[in-house]
Each structure stands twice: as structure tokens, then as C-alpha cells.
Amino acid sequence: MSEYSVIGKRVHNVDGTEKVTGSAKYTFDVVMPNMLYGKILRSPYPHANILKIDTRRAKRLVGVKAVVTGKDTLGRKQGIWRRFPELCDEEILCRAKVRYIGDAVAAVAAIDEDTAEEALDLIDVEYEPLPAVFDPMDAIKEGAPQIHEGVELNININRHIEWGDVDEAFEKCDHIREDKFKCSSQAHVCMETHDAVASFGHNGKLEAWTSSQSSYYIQRLYADMLDMNESDIRVHNRHTGGGFGSKFELDSAQFCAAILSQKLCRPVKIVLTREEEFTATKRRTPMYYFLKLGAKKDGTMLAKEVRVITEGGAYTAMGATALYLTGFFSSFPYKYPNYRYDGYRVYTNTATTSAMRGFGAPQSTFVGESQLDMMADDLGIDPVELRRKNGMTPNYEVPGQAFIQSCGLHQCLDKIEEHIKKQGKLPPNHGIGVSAYGFMSGGIFNWFNTPYAFSAALVRINIDGKVDVYTGACDMGQGSNTTLSMICAEELGVRLEDVRIFSGDTGICPPDLGAWGSRQTLMSGNAVKRAAAECKQQLIEFAAAKMGANIVYDLDIKDRWVHLVDRPERGVSYFDIVKETIRGKDGVAIMGRGHYTPHRKGMISPAYSFGVQAAEVEVDPETGRYKLVNVTTAHESGTVINPLGIEGQLEGAIMMAGGYGFCEDQPMDEGKILNPSIADYKLIRSLDMPETDILEIDTYEPEGPFGAKEAGEGLTNPTAGAIGNAVYKAVGVRIYDLPITPEKVLKALKEKEKQTKKAKK
Amino acid sequence: MIKDFEHFAPKTLKEALALLAKYGDDCKVICGGQSLLILMRQGLVAPKYMVDIKGISELNYIKDEKDGLKIGATTTHRAIEKSPVIKKKYPVLVEMETRLASIQTRNWGTIGGNICHGDPAGDPVPVLIALNATLTVAGAKGKRSMPVENFSLDYFEVDLKDGELLTEIQIPVPPPRTSTVYTKFNIIESDLATVSVAASVTLGSGDGVCQNVRIALGAAAPMAIRAKKAEKVLKGKKITEALLSEAGEVAATETEPISDIAASEEYRRELVKVLVPRMTKEALARAKKA
Amino acid sequence: MKKELKFKVNGQPYDIFVEPKKLLVEVLRDLVGLTGTKRGCNSSSCGACTVMLNGMAVKSCSVLALQANGAEVVTVEGLATGNKLSPLQKAFLDHGAYQCGFCTPGMLMSSTALLAENPKPTKQQMKEGIDGNICRCTGYNSIIRAVTAVVKGEYKEAK
Secondary structure, eight states: SOOOTTTTTTOOOTHHHHHHOOOOOOOGGGGOOOOEEEEEEEEEESSSEEEEEEEEHHSSTTTEEEEEEEEOOOOOOOOTTOOOOGGOOOSSSSSSEOOSTTEEEEEEEEESSSHHHHHHHTTTTEEEOOOOOOOOHHHTSTOOOSSSSSGGEEEEEEEEOOOOOOOOHHTTTTTEEEEEEEEEOOOOOSHHHHHHHHEEETTSSSEEEEEESSSSOOOOOOHHHOOOOGGGGOOOOBBOSSSSSSSSSOOHHHHHHHHHHHHTTSSSEOOOHHHHHHHHSOOEEEEEEEEEEEOOOTOEEEEEEEEEEEEESSSSSTTTHHHHHHHHTTTTOOOEEEEEEEEEEESSSSSOOEEOOOTTHHHHHHHHHHHHHHHHHHOOOOOOHHHHHHHOOEEETTTTTTOOOOOOOOOOOOOHHHHHHHHOOOOEEEEEEEEEEESSSSOOOOOOOOOSOOOEEEEEOOOOOOOEEEOOOSSSSOOOOHHHHHHHHHTTTGGGGGGEEEOOTTTTSSOOSSSSOOOOOOOHHHHHHHHHHHHHHHHHHHHHHHHHHTSSOOOEEEETTEEESSSSSEEEHHHHHHHHHHHHTTTTTTTEEEEEEOOOOOOOOOOEEEEEEEEEEEEOEEEEEEEEHHOOOOOOOBHHHHHHHHHHHHHHHHHHHHHHHHHHOOEEEETTEESSEEEEEEOGGGGGEEEEEHHHHHHOTTTTTGOOOOOOSSGGGGHHHHEEEEEEEEHOOOOOOOOOOOOHHHHHHHHHHHHHHHHHH | OOOOOOEEEOSSHHHHHHHHHHHHHEEEEESTTTTTHHHHTTOOOOOOOEEETTTTTGGEEEEEETEEEETTTTTBBBHHHHHHHHHHHOHHHHHHHHTSOOOOHHHHHHHHHHHHHTTTTOSSSHHHHHTEEEEEETTTTTTEEGGGGGEEEEEEEESSSSEEEEEEEEEEEOTTTEEEEEEEEEESSTTSSSSSEEEEEEEEESTTBEEEEEEEEEEESSSOOEOOOHHHHHHTOOOOOHHHHHHHHHHHHHHOOOEEEEHOOOOOOOOHHHHHHHHHHHHHHHHHHO | OEEEEEEETTTTTEEEEEEOOOOOHHHHIIIOOTSSSOOOOOOOSTTTTTTEEEEEEEEEEGGBBBGGGTTTEGGGGSSBBBBBBBHHHHHHHHHTSSSSSHHHHHHHHHHHHHHOOOOOOOOOHHHHHTTTTTOOSSSSHHHHHHHHHHHTTTGGGOO
């Protein structure tokens, strides 16, 4: 039986009722008195100098209240990597040059959206088109067009990771494989597009409502770009209609709404259209992958060498982090004694690539797990066995990089092996592919250069015993408000319904880096837990005095009952103790503060989750079309705080990660994205969704609140690889570039047939 | 952004035709609007006047008559899908409809609107071609009819002259021992077709001889087409695997597919080669049971 | 020129004047003031705007508001009776059939229309019923489980 009274229970999300009744208010729904609507004019050229912008005709249109261009800004450049000014390279409203189709050049505020849109047609921009480059392999060549001044060969940033002696180790290998892969882009496709309402008062202070994953980042980046004090900016995070990595940099809706509002001192609302969402927000990073893997005959992996060139797009954004993480996670989840990674992020005249759920790891997992299966084939070793032989174990140190405490990879492998055996002999053209993965529970790196703790929380107990939690964490749908409320309730010994949470409002909540890198359960969770513990301590002190218990006894609170741990029947009501404690403190509400910043936890993350996934496909060998039949995942994320939440993360990740393997792509022509609509961008729908099964694995992460760690992003990593391996098992062809489309499968089948015929001759 | 327009909601065909005659080129007909409104939002179509025929009840019917099935142009997809008589006598229409977009679209979108949109990847036209359907259009000067395969002229272009409206689809009673089937190939189940194939086979009295066959292809040319040469390969013959495969090869030569983000031209041809034999075989098997 | 639109939304009659180009979703959100109905795309693809029109699920971004003249529209705000949630709403809560919640009003309307038409759908029919609705968060299966629970009668008392 669980020792917990709140966590681990299947509860309704704290905002569930609002969401199922349509009363949840998103930024999309915000309407304010005197509000104007904004629209943004974007570059039709992938690379061009702006010679002149004439806004006079637009300004004359009835209903237009303001038109702004880059000249109305301070000309600053934003970037998430604030420690490195040269990587802050995005003006948002371009002044002299545009670098991709979709770069913003002007914005309009008008009495309604239609008028604003009409005005866009009346802005005359004179461009001088420049030679453009779209593929990073071209952009990195001598003589390629230079996208940012002073950036040689368009190399935005490079990362190197190395341990052991890779060259020497390859000498000792019995078998070496070298393979090339290409990972495609992917759009986040949040159901709520990027949007913002910005409102400057005559006092020069800014209040903004926006759909975001990090109110603190938006506040700080606003402060940078507008040269304001953080404290003069209040960012609200309403319900957020999805984020997936797309909503924690200052975007064009947020920035243009603020610039327009500053001019007019009226609220301005900008909602990006779905087309803008596809073309002018960030996206998953396409990568060219070059892998060399060496093993002994018995399957012991001795060395891995990884080279990656990523398509950066026009700006740095969070893409530099993706470059770093793809390199680190290329070693996952295995114990390579010798490892070397070199990654280059290259500027191109395409939409910027940045963070997306999994953050570089879906790419590294697809290529790594594909190659591992090929290695298993070469060596004649069962793929699960090969993974078992090399897989990470608890208390393993990734040399010089990371320390892994809890790790349930081997339990996951056992469960998946059992699952595969249970399926027995598969029908013809069916195959089950396996893919193993791991991910971090929040990043340790501080490229953003925040002077604050990574997470912080305040907990206040009111006279009626009800508890208010204040956290800068952002709920974008993943359910962090519920998880954090559960952690608070458990720690404090109250019920979930006793807790009310205020999140992501920079005016009242302590800063938190927000919802990215799977950090909130562990980091924000620890902060909330500590704040709650501080409150609890105050209650217990009063209770101990009141009860006159021998000081050798420990006191605790469970389910609203303050009691002696060893003699639970001896206790007093939590509500009574709260009242008396507040009275005893001269009427001051009980407050607790908590924060979390990882220290001495390596360079990546304080904790890692692991899992193994098996995907079954059925291939039609005549057309190459395949069906996702079943995806079964053994996942371990430490103590499960919110089981419904984890199930949702898991199944939802399969929709997104399966899509990455199966159908999602952003084909381009000369920098123009060819499918900027949900009609043309293929997404898995209910009829296409495979059956999903979850195999729970118990682990306990000492660093996490109540032993918990991440469950948000890691699950996005395995599916593309599992699908690729399954297609191979089913019909014997290997696809090296994503997505694995029927057309590619058929082409490979025909090629294989040709080779077989040739061999027979 | 949708541009402003004036909206008319005639209650009768006569009123509608009068409005069309009056506003000519400046007006556009809307029924379910499931395709048109998308084009209007994209600014690709911006009529000054809109004649909304959704409310013309005299065009909304499904009639099972002696000489066949009559469907009024403003009949929704969903009404066809749920019609017991269609399910019983023309089940291929139900099969086709259940794969056409989403329930929401089928609830409001109409068969006439779909046909007039002229999308070569649309679902109904290949099936109607296989069923040997005819269309009737009405204009100020009266009515005219044509085989459905002659109605589509090019990408998103159909044989409707100014002032004309599609009013009815007629499907003849199929000969005995006939079966018609439809499939579409795509990656997302409810998506538009990458390639679609409808096949209708009529068995002769003799054992397994294919007395008549109609094969229609969607998304394989600027409009839905009949693969007449492929039909010829099969017509009057006892069907063998070799013949089916030949029909597929021949059908592929009759196509003029495009390369786009969904598939290359070559892949579309490959699909035709595979799906034509597959669907013909399926129709044959069902005709034998019929 | 604006034209008169008389219709009922969640049982409440409205008599308003709208520009002919206005879509049903725009009138519901901006003029009627019910913002539960969302918009997620510009191509009739995502289903976030699904409402019931004369009992049928339709995408309200793909219906001219004037075409709803004389009709009965039900939006997500019309599902609960007073403070009592509908069986599907309760089931969605119990099964975690939502995350960010932006697609949820549309999902609920599609599911409600499905069960109104066919109280005993098969699993395949349930999937068809919500296939016009994109959810980027849940992966759909929890939604199917919620609908299944209602079909099995687990929420009868909630009526």
C-alpha cells in the first residue's frame, strides 16, 4: 500500500472542470476594453536587404491606429543564450535585413483583425534580394552567402563532447559500422497558436497576457528588448493551448503587440494565423548525422563517434541547446567507454529551428537506435540483448558529464522482451521494432544567465487552513499545476482540494525558468515541496507545544491530522492548529519559501528517466504503406505523482513522436515551407493512432520530490526509431531519413528486389 | 480574410437561377461551403455576390426510382452515407462517404458542392464514374445532362457555364452480377486521396468472364479519369492474375499525375499499378457473390 | 450589408445583425460571447470549432453564420445542466481525456453528437466520430476510453 495519501492517486486536473466546460480562458479568449488588434507583415524573401518601408498608405486606412517597423524599436537583438551576446541575434522586427521567409518587417494595430490585415497590403517594402542558402551542407561551404555579419561559414555554434580514447578504442573493435542519417523537421502544432495581449499604461508599465511556457523568460526578454526593469513588466500565463517547446522565447506576436501598445497606450492583441504558426515560429531541428560505432564480437560497444550538422535556420534561438543535447543524448542510454561528438549548427535562410519536445534527443535516438539494430544484425545478437549488455545502470557516471542515480533501463528491457515474446509468431509483413531511450529531468545549464534560483515557490496557509501555492512554473497542458498541487498537499498533509495554485504570473509568483527540458516536476516540485515543508514545520512546532508531547516524538501531518508519527491516534486537527498558529504569530498567515537550484550534479541534469518502446507495424509490401498497429512502452520516471498525467504524456507523445517517424515533415522549396496548414501538414488522427500499452516500472529518484523525475519529453524520443526498426523487421528495408514514408519504403523494397535478383544472377 | 459580399438565400431553384443570371461572373454559388470557404479565407475567391443554395429543399433528396438512383445536388454527404436504400443497393457510395473527410464536413458539405469543386482528389467522382452516373445542370436556358466523366475539365474546373447550377446526379440500376468498389490511398485515413481507384465489374453468364468493367482513377490526372485502355484489357475476358496486372500497367500509362508534397509522379503511377488490379479483383470477387 | 440572423444558442434565442461574411464561429465568440468554442486552423482541418447545429456536429469555421438562420446551435457551454456536468464531461475528467484543453470543446461536441446519433457506437465508430478533431496532447486513446465509459453506462447517474 502506498504510504502517500495524495500522490499516486488518479485525480482530476485542478483546472479540469474549466477545460471541459469551455470556461477556461486562454490568451486567445482575452478581450479588454479599448483593445486593438494587430497583424504582422512578413518577408516574402528568404534573404534580402530592406531598402525602404513606406507605411503611409497603411496609416491612412480608416481604422488603423498605428504601424510600426524596426525603426520603432531600440534595435536590440534577443536570444535565449544571454550569456553569449553574439548568440543574441534576432531583432524580431527586422531593421535592415530579412533572413527567412516569414521574418517580421512591420506590424499594424487597428480596430479589428480584418482592417489590420487589409493594412498589411498597403505597406510598401522595397527589398534587395540577396543570394540565399537553404541546406546546411551548402551553407557551410566556402563562398556561401553570409547570413549574419562576421559569422564564418555560417557556423552559428559548435559543440564538442569527448571522453575516453575513441581512436584507440576503434582499433580494438571487431566490427565497426559507419552510417549516415537525416532527421527531418517537425512543427509543434500547438492547438492555440502563438498569441499575446500587451497593454502599456500611461505610467510606462507593461502588462501582458500570453500563451507561454515561461512567463519569466518572456518578462526578462521583454525587459532586454524594451530596455525596461523586469519589475515594470507583468506577464500573465493563462491557460496555454500547448507549447511543446515553441513558447518560451519572445515571439513576434508578443513583441509586436508590445511595441504597438507602447505607442498607443491601448491593449493590443495579436494572434498568429495557423500559416504564420507554421512558417514564422520555431520548429524542430533537421540534422545530418554521421555515426561510427565499434563493438567487440560479444556485443560490447567500445566506441562511438558522432558528427552532426544541423539546419539552424535564420537565428540561434534555443537551437544551440538542441545541438548540445543531441550530442549528449547520442550516448544514451548506453555505457560507451569512449565517445566523441562534434556538432555544428549552421545558419540557413529558413525558419529558425529550436526547441521541440525531446530537444535533440528524438533525432539522436532515431539514428542511434536504428544503427544499434543494424549492429545487432551484423553481430547476430538479439537487439534487446545487445541493449541489455550495454545499457546504463543505476549509479553510473557518464565520464566527466553526468551522474545517473536511479535507472530502470534493465527492468524496462525485461518487460519489453516479455511483451514481444507474448506476441508469438507475427503474421506476414508484421514486425516489432525496439528502441531504448533516456532523458533529463531539467537542465543544469544556465545559458540564459538568470541570477535567480532555477525554481522557487511560496506557500501560504490561510486562516481556514486552505493553502495557496505561488509558482513561476507554467502549465501548458502537461498538468504541472496539478502535479505541483499534489506535491504541496502531500508534503503539507492536506487534501488536494485544500490547495489552490497561482502559476506563471510574474507579478505575484517567484521566478521559475518555466516548462522546458522536463524540469518542472523535479525542479519546481522540489521548490514547492520545500516551501510546503517550511509551512509544515511552523505548524508542527506549535502543535508540539500545544500537545505537550515528549520531545523524543516526531510529529507529522497526514490528511489534515497533526499527530505523533509513532502514535498516529494522538493528534489534533490541522485546521485547529492553523488557526492557533496564526493567532500565535500575531495574525501573520503561515508562509513558506522554497527553491531549487541543482548543485554538483554534473553538467546536464540532476536526474534521468529511462524507457524502452516496442512498435508493431504491418507493411503492405506492394505500396510501402504501413500501419502502426501497437506501441508498447516500458517507462520509468521515478515515483509517479500523477498517474493520469503520466498516461496522458505517454500516449500523447506517441501521437507526436509517431508522427515524426510516420508522416510529419516540412518540405521546402527555396526556403518556402510547402505545407503551412493543418490540411497539408499531416498529423496522426484518431483513426491512425495505434493501440498504446504502458508497462509501469517502479524506480525512486533520490534527487526528485518524493522520488519523482521527468515524464514529459523522454517519451518523444523512441518512437521514430522503433518504427524504423519495425519496418526493417517486417520487410527487411532500412530507411535512413525521416519521416519513413510509404514512398521511401516502396523504393527501398524495389531496390532490395533488384539487388537480390542481381545476386542470384 | 474573407472579403465582404452580398448574400442571397433563394428558396427555389427558379429564384436561384434568376439570381445567377442577374449577377453572372460576379457571383458564386455556395452550398455547404466546406471547400469554398477555405478558398475565400485564403483570398483565392472573392465574389461580390453569394447565392446560397443550402436552403433549396427541392434539390435535397434521395430517390430510388425504377431507372435508378437520383440524388439532389444539395444532399449532404452524411445523408447519402446514412440512407438505408443506398446502403442496400449502392453500398460503394456509403463506403466512399465514410472515408470522405470528417463527419463534421459530411454533415454540412454536399455531394453537389464536392463535384462542382472539381478537385481531382475528391472522393465521389471516381465512384460515380464507375457507377456510370450522369449529371444534370440547369440554367436560364433549361437543362442539360452529361456523363459524370465529362463534367470535370481540368484542375478545379468543371463544365458549368455562367448561370448554371448542378441539380441532380443520376445513377442507373447496375446490371445483374455487378459490383463496384472504391479505395483511396493516403497516409492519414481521412485525408484526401494520394491516388484513388473505383472499379465496377459485371460478370457475364459464363464462368468468371468479365462482361463489362469500368475503372476510374482519382488524383492521377488533372481530373478524375476513366482508365479506358485498362478496361479494354479486361473486358470480355476471363480474368487472370496476369490480365489484372496488365490492366494495372496499362492504367498507369493513362495517368498524368503530378509530383507534390504527398507523392511523386512515379509513386502515384506505382500506386495505380497496384491498386487497379487489387480493386478490380475485389469487385470481381464481390460480383461473384452478388 | 448586415443581415438578420435569428437562431438559438444553447436554448437561448438571439436576433442579431451580422455581416454575411461572418462565420458561425466568429458570431458565437464575438457577438454571442461564448468563447468556449475555439479556432485552431484556417483550413477546416482541426475541429476545435466544432459545435452542434440542429443536432449535427459541424465545424463552425466552415459554416456561414447566416446559414444557421433558424437553427438550434449547441456549444460546449450548453453541455452542462446548471452545475451538473454531462456524462461525457465527467468521463473526460475521470479519464484525463484532455490536457491543454484547447481542442476539448470540439472533442466534447463531436463525441456528444456521436452519442446522440448512436448511443452504442463501436470503437471504430468512436474513432470516426472524433477523427475530424486534432488533439496534439492526449493521443486520442484516453478520449476513446472516456466515450467508452459513457457508452457502457458508467455515468448514467450523472444525467
